[in-house]
Amino acid sequence: MGTGSTGPRLPAVVRHLIPTIAGLPLGPLLTLSLRSLAGRQPRLFERLGEHRSACYFIDPIDLAFAFTVIPNGERSVVRVVRKSETATSSVVIRGPLLTLLSLLDGTLDGDALFFSRVISISGRTEAVLALRNTVEDAELRPADLLGLRGALAGLVDTGILGALGVVRQMADLNSRSKAPEA
Template identity: 65%
Template structure:
């Protein structure tokens, strides 16, 4: 049975755990670039800039340890069973977690519907949520794109995420009907 918002099994099989490894350095560069362009985003975290956040997509074989410390920010990819500790753990399907970043989904609603789970330092979670909501991030912001290229990237990425969420929803409905 497919849980709400999870990638269908055939898609998960296309994303083996080793694919997560190159994401760490790429995401670190992206996060640091964003910090140079929009430092106020990271300032909004206050004392929690140096907190570690484990972002754990429960439908992938790996998770991310993120420290959003401005120019010193980093992202490390670890296996789901890796004992690495973090100040905060946010767990849920990857499509739902991405929806939090781009603002298409409401984190409070996902939390209260038990699609997401959060543990650890509550004040750090609230600071991160507020910073992300205030930022109104678009995919192009994370990629450092501007102008026409930014608009194309935003449209393409958001359309792709929407299609993926729709596929996940249809797969979940189909799986429930078969059960």
Template identity: 50%
Template sequence: MGGAAWRGRTGRSAGGAAADLLMAFRAAPERVLTGAVRGVAARRPEVFERLGDARRADFVIAPTDFPVAFRLRPDGRTGEVKVVRHDDDAPCAARITGPLVLLLSLLDGSADADAAFFSRRVRIEGDTDATVALHNTLEAAELSLADVLGVRPPLREPVTRGASAALAVLRRHAGVA
């Protein structure tokens, strides 16, 4: 499934310099984000059982205001996250798009997913059942931004407070409740 190309302030498409740079250095964020998925699975394996068959599905999370997208396969301890271009057309179960700050807020449970969907701030293309299973799994996991970013103990609490404060500033700036 292809999506609309992200256009930054310069009007360059996802094939522009920012996307090229992020794609060139994608290995580190992929390791961190994949480690975060696997870390949650190690701590709370029962959460991933809610996914059923969707645990082996690919979900493309495509922030509308960021030059790249993320391909998530939430397969528990073998789950992974890959950084991909917005125009990546490899098959996926669903493509979820919206502003980056809102998508992060949905991941950590600080934003209402139903309200974001029905207000059309977040769009879903593809398998709705798989997306609902992913939503229920994320909700049950009770993730913090530190979990999403792969921060592990003993630094978890101080970083969580700092990350939460940073996300709150981003939300205010972006007008996200």
């Protein structure tokens, strides 16, 4: 099932930053973040059960690259991969980057996005459900993923969530300005 044309798209100003972001060692940084989270909150990964070793292919359709994620606790691995590297994945999840981030922070409902075809999911349904339930119950904030606490955590959460809110508003305005008039 392909993704529909709805859903927030990255504004041009943000798309111009992507080559800079893509030049960062995203895979190792995200791997360290996920392993650190597993050390602090192992129950999140335990909740995945047998699906901890599943390979999740995450494809932000508005980026030139994708990610594979194996959420295996302190042995978790995140890799930046070509979009064609889906063959070894148990699950494929596709959608606009802002939508996928909104699923992670709980801003949007994954079921509604799936049924409205904003995101597409294929592969092992039980692995997707385990991941969705785990993410929804975790109520993670950016500081949790970065391993921050105290006042610094509050500042980081405010900054990152505020920036994401601005980018979402820009994307929403952009999509409304491009929408056909009735």
